Amino acid sequence: MRRGDVGPAGGLLSAKMRTYGFIVSFLAIPLALYVVFVISPYIQAFYISLTNWKGISANPRYIGFENFGRLLDDEVFWAAVRHHGLLLLAMPLITIAIALFFSFLLNLGGGTGGGRLTGVWGARFYRVVYFFPQVLAVAVVGVLFQAIYRPDGTGVLNGLLAAVGLGPVGWLTDTGLALWAIMAVVVWQSVGFYVVLFSAGMSAIPRDVFEAAALDGAGRFRLFFSITLPLIWDTIQVGWVYLGIAAFDCFALVQVLSVDRGGPDNATTVLPLEIWRTAFTFSKFGYASAMGVALFFLTITFAALSLRVTRRERIEF
Incomplete structure (x- = not known):
């Protein structure tokens, strides 16, 4: 096999990479939206629960539990x-x-x-x-x-x-x-x-x-x-x-x-x-x-x- 030729294993791996890339390209935007609009608010809520935030001040005071x-x-x-x-x-x-x-x-x-x-x-x-x-x-x-x-x-x-x-x-x-x-x-x-x-x-x-x-x-x-x-x-x-x-x-x-x-x-x-x-x-x-x-x-x-x-x-x- 000459240098540069792709064997059966290499071709299969390349096909899998293309398939995974295709799937990731479709999932990336929905996953990013889910993280921004679902996961992120949950994380913020956990943090805010440890403060005395009144909804106005930019720097709420941390009060623990x-x-x-x-x-x-x-x-x-x-x-x-x-x-x-x-x-x-x-x-x-x-x-x-x-x-x-x-x-x-x-x-x-x-x-x-x-x-x-x-x-x-x-x-x-x-x-x-x-x-x-x-x-x-x-x-x-x-x-x-x-x-x-x-x-x-x-x-x-x-x-x-x-x-x-x-x-x-x-x-x-x-x-x-x-x-x-x-x-x-x-x-x-x-x-x-x-x-x-x-x-x-x-x-x-x-x-x-x-x-x-x-x-x-x-x-x-x-x-x-x-x-x-x-x-x-x-x-x-x-x-x-x-x-x-x-x-x-x-x-x-x-x-x-x-x-x-x-x-x-x-x-x-x-x-x-x-x-x-x-x-x-x-x-x-x-x-x-x-x-x-x-x-x-x-x-x-x-x-x-x-x-x-x-x-x-x-x-x-």
């Missing part, structure tokens, strides 16, 4: 954490249970038609109906449910209660009921997305599996719990994590629906709302950043624990 020490004695902060705990327990369970029920009906609830398992009549139409709340802006949903939850007789729910002789209910003014009322709105808006998600998971399961079980005498209960649920468990796991992260948010709906932004008497406050209020109402950006850091670690911890606890052996089909 003083802001985090204040969080331990902040009753409003712990009230928000308790509300997130309730949301984490109830909201994913309710949303996933309803979405699984609807998804099963839309895909397998119609019984055997033409020798094959089918969904209920009008399944395609119902998918659109269930998904429709998902396309509405959160602010629109909040204004809509303000009219529904209005505490006097002009509210939709209280108007219906008045029609059957029951007194008005303070859906958003009762400290024991307000958070549940807002949670119901979150569930109502979220169910449609998870119906579509779980329907996609069920559609990926070969119909022969269900038909064989049906021929063996398995009813709908057995089809759901013994076949459907194990085979779409990975999809449910993803949905659970998404809903848990959503439970750490809820800022927009609480902002729009709650009385006095997190009221009454801090009965509906959540950490994103407290971060916003502390920063932009009281100009305590250092303390608000400490809350943000706490929220970051709560979210990461939840996601890691959820993936660990719900992990199962993958079933191939």
